[in-house]
Amino acid sequence: MSNVRIVTDSACDLPADVAAEAGIEIVPLSIRFGDEELIDREELSVAEFWNRCANMDALPETAAPAPGQFETTYRRLADEGATGVVVVTLSGELSATIQSAELAARSIAQDDGVELDVRIVDSRTVTLGIGTIALACARAAEAGSSIDEIEQLARDLAGRTRVYGALDTLDNLKKGGRIGNAKAFLATALSIKPIIEVRDGVVEQAGKQRTRSKALAFLVEQVKGYEGRIENLAVLHADCSDVDVFVDMLRPHHDGEIVVGEIGPVIGTHGGRGTIGVAFHEKA
CATH class of the missing domain: 3.40.50.10170 (Rossmann fold)
Structure with a gap:
């Protein structure tokens, strides 16, 4: 050592x-x-x-x-x-x-x-x-x-770090002034789940899905797209009851360790409760 x-x-x-x-x-x-x-x-x-x-x-x-x-x-x-x-x-x-x-x-x-x-x-x-x-x-x-x-x-x-997340609620974006009340209400009524990706040190919008299940499936597809080229896979979640289900969805596409961690106040302030995502390193 x-x-x-x-x-x-x-x-x-x-x-x-x-x-x-x-x-x-x-x-x-x-x-x-x-x-x-x-x-x-x-x-x-x-x-x-x-x-x-x-x-x-x-x-x-x-x-x-x-x-x-x-x-x-x-x-x-x-x-x-x-x-x-x-x-x-x-x-x-x-x-x-x-x-x-x-x-x-x-x-x-x-x-x-x-x-x-x-x-x-x-x-x-x-x-x-x-x-x-x-x-x-x-x-x-x-x-x-x-x-x-x-x-x-x-x-x-x-x-080589890749981070993708799915927001479950737009409440925090609304409270933070990043989205208007009418737009937030409409998106919530349509069950829209924004997808985010961290690129070059900042958080970028990477799309949207119509339901929670489709959002989880989208995240799995991101991991699947790197299958065989992933190191150090982790799952991040903000007080999510479906985190175990999500981890099980990922296991067929990664045979190594999957670290699971709770999103804390620093990042949770912006993402909101229910945010779930993956982080991993793309092999060189």
Whole structure:
């Protein structure tokens, strides 16, 4: 095992037990409900987040971690014997999280008392797209890869990460001002399920399906289209009762591990309850 540790942020949506087992450190973002600010996953559970959202007319806001949160993590890992850290962050197109990670790294570099090589990689993706990159890097570190090799792996995977999702409701888009009330009402009446894809660090519309079942089938078709060329498949969901059914739909098209993670407040704020999707790496 190398002395390189992996750090990411709470937008990664990795299950806590998976992150802990892999030795991945997660720096949390914050969620603001009006004047109240809560630390993601520490002061605000995923279940509590969805309960709060159901009773609010406006969306909460998300805030990047302060540089000090990253710096505290770096210093602790150095104290634990790490010689290097590779940080995999939420897309820099969507959040200032990467700037905080970089500011903290500069502070560490200027401290003669701390010898820690910090490398920062923009995942250019969201949710378990980030999580699968961090997990692959942690496993490379466990296998003894050098910090140069792990950094290169993270950058390589960032270019090969695919994320597709199906929204179940347009409520959050309506609350966020991204869609008008009349349009949202019409789309809801027609049971339209927007499909999204993360491309070049931003979330793009990738189509729409008329029903939930057709939306799930569409996602399966995306995976099927890459059959035999997929590494590190994951399923992401926002409090979905049909997630097990969806995983079973995917299994005939992927014979490896499928990590299942809940979409947390950072991404869930925008996607809404019922969002379900896949993240994976296309083989080089």
